[in-house]
Amino acid sequence: xxxxxxxxxxxxxxxxxxxxxxxxxxxxxxxxxxxxxxxxxxxxxxxxxxxxxxxxxxxxxxxxxxxxxxxxxxxxxxxxxxxxxxxxxxxxxxxxxxxxxxxxxxxxxxxxxxxxxxxxxxxxxxxxxxxxxxxxxxxxxxxxxxxxxxxxxxxxxxxxxxxxxxxxxxxxxxxxxxxxxxxxxxxxxxxxxxxxxxxxxxxxxxxxxxxxxxxxxxxxxxxxxxxxxxxxxxxxxxxxxxxxxxxxxxxxxxxxxxxxxxxxxxxxxxxxxxxxxxxxxxxxxxxxxxxxxxxxxxxxxxxxxxxxxxxxxxxxxx
Ligand code: GDP
Numbered sequence: 001x002x003x004x005x006x007x008x009x010x011x012x013x014x015x016x017x018x019x020x021x022x023x024x025x026x027x028x029x030x031x032x033x034x035x036x037x038x039x040x041x042x043x044x045x046x047x048x049x050x051x052x053x054x055x056x057x058x059x060x061x062x063x064x065x066x067x068x069x070x071x072x073x074x075x076x077x078x079x080x081x082x083x084x085x086x087x088x089x090x091x092x093x094x095x096x097x098x099x100x101x102x103x104x105x106x107x108x109x110x111x112x113x114x115x116x117x118x119x120x121x122x123x124x125x126x127x128x129x130x131x132x133x134x135x136x137x138x139x140x141x142x143x144x145x146x147x148x149x150x151x152x153x154x155x156x157x158x159x160x161x162x163x164x165x166x167x168x169x170x171x172x173x174x175x176x177x178x179x180x181x182x183x184x185x186x187x188x189x190x191x192x193x194x195x196x197x198x199x200x201x202x203x204x205x206x207x208x209x210x211x212x213x214x215x216x217x218x219x220x221x222x223x224x225x226x227x228x229x230x231x232x233x234x235x236x237x238x239x240x241x242x243x244x245x246x247x248x249x250x251x252x253x254x255x256x257x258x259x260x261x262x263x264x265x266x267x268x269x270x271x272x273x274x275x276x277x278x279x280x281x282x283x284x285x286x287x288x289x290x291x292x293x294x295x296x297x298x299x300x301x302x303x304x305x306x307x308x309x310x311x312x313x314x315x316x317x318x
Contacts, residue, residue: 001025002305003181004189005130007032007198008050009064009232010224011191013286015125016054017296018189020289021307024124028181030208032193033110033129034137034166034201037149039087040078042097043104047198048114048127049096056121064232067092086154111175130202133172137197138165148197157234161241164196169204174211182211187303190221192284194235195254196242212258218303220261221277222295223248226284227267249275261302263295278302 002022006015006029015029032047046065053059053067060068070090079085089097096117103113109132118127137148141159151159182188193199203209212219225248230236236246244250248268252259252275259277269281282298285291300307 001028001181001185002187002189002300002303003028003030003178003185004191005030005032005193005199005202006047006051006191007193008035008047011047011193011198012051012054012059013292014189014191014222014296014299015051016289017286017292017294018300019055019125020293021296021300022125024126026186027125028177029125029127030130030175030178030202031114031127032198032201033131033135034197035148035152036134036136037147039149040084040089041101042089042094043101044087044089044097045100045110045114045129048110048129049093051127052096052114052117052121052123055118055123055125055127058121066090067096087149109175128175128178130175130178130208131169131172131205132175134168135172135201135205136167137201138167139163140165152197152234157237161234161238163242164200166201166204169201170206172205174205174207179207179211182208182215182217185215185217187217187300187305188212188215188219189299189303190219190255190258192222192224192231194224194230194233194238195251196235196238199255209258218260219258220263220280220299220303221252221255221259222284222299223251223262223264223268225251225268226265231285248272252277263299263302 035046058067060066074091075085100113110129111132139146139151139161140163143159228246239246248264249272252262262277263280263282265284266281269279272279280302
């Protein structure tokens with residue numbers, strides 16, 4: 001089993017590549033829930049949803065979030081009624097939140113609901129939240145203490161981040177199976193997600209960091225920074241605000257105690273010589289499906305995981 005830790009967009013791209021190379025039963029994706037929140041009475045899990053939509057081929061390539069073939073009648077009507085519309089929820093996307101919320105209220109765990117949605121959407125590999133208990137990212141900023149979506153969506157990541165906390169993490173338990181899967185894994189992959197707000201909330205669930213540190217499996221992380229820049233999102237800005245160098249090296253050092261292998265873009269690999277992990281240089285920008293497959297293959301090869309040599313790719317749009 002390959003266990004991949006993932007946030008939303010960057011992580012889901014690599015997870016999609018891995019899903020094309022591995023038998024579905026051989027891949028477990030552990031999703032960040034620090035971005036989750038309750039909004040308009042609905043339970044929303046943005047990173048789980050990005051993974052579900054991306055692996056189901058339903059992601060919205062124009063927006064970079066949400067579902068494709070989306071319509072916005074509910075948001076337009078809500079706006080006319082004076083409701084809150086700063087967090088955009090498309091009509092089809094809303095259906096997933098309605099289904100999830102109803103099942104959670106009926107007493108199902110987030111793991112069980114996520115698994116049910118995964119099956120309904122025809123996604124092969126399993127996706128599990130890091131924890132079924134609420135873990136909520138909160139940021140101390142120059143505009144005060146902010147809940148994650150207030151920072152990320154409502155304020156467009158403009159506030160300067162001073163510190164990051166994960167409310168509920170200390171009391172949370174890892175989702176069933178995750179710790180055992182890590183202990184027995186062939187490899188653990190830390191996807192190219194934001195280390196501070198996508199991967200750290202996963203590692204903050206008691207037992208998960210220790211399980212990754214202890215597993216005999218190789219732990220491979222992929223840099224979300226390329227040439228000192230984030231492909232998307234606030235990773236670079238946040239690192240600067242936290243007083244870190246905005247480099248792949250600083251990402252590798254952030255994970256230092258966990259890593260066996262660090263995969264970075266060839267442009268960055270030279271500056272990584274003394275990091276305490278084996279450095280693998282590979283193109284890490286994933287624009288197309290072949291890019292995702294090539295990086296997933298490089299990651300698996302770096303971890304010593306055998307994959308079939310030729311995998312015909314149907315379509316290259318994503
Ligand atoms: P979010 O929860 O949707 O913000 O998702 P993630 O944390 O998974 O993704 C954001 C991170 O993914 C940013 O740090 C980006 O630099 C990184 N990212 C996005 N696309 C790519 C890519 O094609 N290659 C690499 N290496 N990183 C990427």
